[in-house]
Amino acid sequence: MNLLSCLLAFLATTAAAAVSAVSKSNTRSGMASISGIQFGFYYSFSAEDEDAITYTNLDDGEYSIQWTDNRGYFIGGKGWNPGSAQQIFFDFFDSTGHLAPLNGNNSLSIYGWATDPLVEYRIIEYLANDVDPVLGLTPQTTVTSDGSVYNIYKTQHVNATSVLGAATSSQYWSIRQSSRSTGFVTVANHFNAWAAAGMPLGELGYQIVATEGHSGSGFADVYVSTKSGGPCGNEYAQCGGQGYTGPTCCVSNTTCVVNNPFFSQCLP
Numbered sequence: 001m002n003l004l005s006c007l008l009a010f011l012a013t014t015a016a017a018a019v020s021a022v023s024k025s026n027t028r029s030g031m032a033s034i035s036g037i038q039f040g041f042y043y044s045f046s047a048e049d050e051d052a053i054t055y056t057n058l059d060d061g062e063y064s065i066q067w068t069d070n071r072g073y074f075i076g077g078k079g080w081n082p083g084s085a086q087q088i089f090f091d092f093f094d095s096t097g098h099l100a101p102l103n104g105n106n107s108l109s110i111y112g113w114a115t116d117p118l119v120e121y122r123i124i125e126y127l128a129n130d131v132d133p134v135l136g137l138t139p140q141t142t143v144t145s146d147g148s149v150y151n152i153y154k155t156q157h158v159n160a161t162s163v164l165g166a167a168t169s170s171q172y173w174s175i176r177q178s179s180r181s182t183g184f185v186t187v188a189n190h191f192n193a194w195a196a197a198g199m200p201l202g203e204l205g206y207q208i209v210a211t212e213g214h215s216g217s218g219f220a221d222v223y224v225s226t227k228s229g230g231p232c233g234n235e236y237a238q239c240g241g242q243g244y245t246g247p248t249c250c251v252s253n254t255t256c257v258v259n260n261p262f263f264s265q266c267l268p
Contacts, residue, residue, distance in 0.1 A: 041224065042081035042206055048072030061224035068217045075212045078224045083112045083207020085188035089227055090209045091246050092126060092181040095219040097234025099181040099246055102126065105216050110185050112207035113163045119201055121172040123190050126179045137173060143193035145186050150174040154199055163205055172199050182246050233266045240264030
């Protein structure tokens with residue numbers, strides 16, 4: 001089962017808990033979920049195979065997710081509750097501290113819910129490499145925003161899990177044609193394009209920069225903000241260069257060294 005099939009089969013659920021990682025348990029039923037507030041950011045995490053996945057809240061708007069021999073769908077991240085038509089900045093790092101390579105079995109999106117009408121939405125910035133983006137989705141239109149064209153889709157879930165319990169909800173999707181692992185997302189452009197296509201949003205619920213996955217092993221460290229900057233880069237991470245928009249500082253005991261006009265690196 002590929003990621004999109006999992007996304008269409010399972011929806012994130014929430015349950016208030018002031019914890020920073022999913023507790024391990026050999027007895028579980030359905031999706032194990034946590035949510036809460038940390039450093040002023042709302043966080044939410046749900047996992048089907050909870051024993052294989054660890055979600056950790058880090059400082060400010062940063063979080064990490066590690067999964068090993070995972071066999072189930074998961075989704076988690078940090079953001080706001082309620083969300084808004086704001087501009088959101090994100091950095092998406094892999095286990096080496098570099099901006100995540102554009103491959104793998106996980107995706108990154110602006111993910112949220114709205115009610116009246118009940119809608120689950122995603123603005124996908126980084127799409128898993130084994131996903132057919134049109135599977136089960138009805139194409140609507142396109143929107144150009146933040147340096148790329150996004151394909152807009154719609155589908156419906158009937159009597160499925162939602163933020164209001166079992167209910168029928170619509171799903172709105174904006175899928176970026178050119179995947180990326182850092183940058184700004186102008187959320188208002190997508191909300192406006194959806195409305196113009198007859199896909200309205202009502203009262204906004206939570207909104208997170210979400211990492212989603214469905215199998216295998218992997219790691220993601222995501223920084224969420226409304227402005228650029230991000231956490232300082234780890235050893236050997238990129239820290240500068242023409243066109244680069246990620247963090248320009250480096251962790252202690254490393255220095256940002258210019259290799260060429262297009263690439264600077266955190267070196268010991």
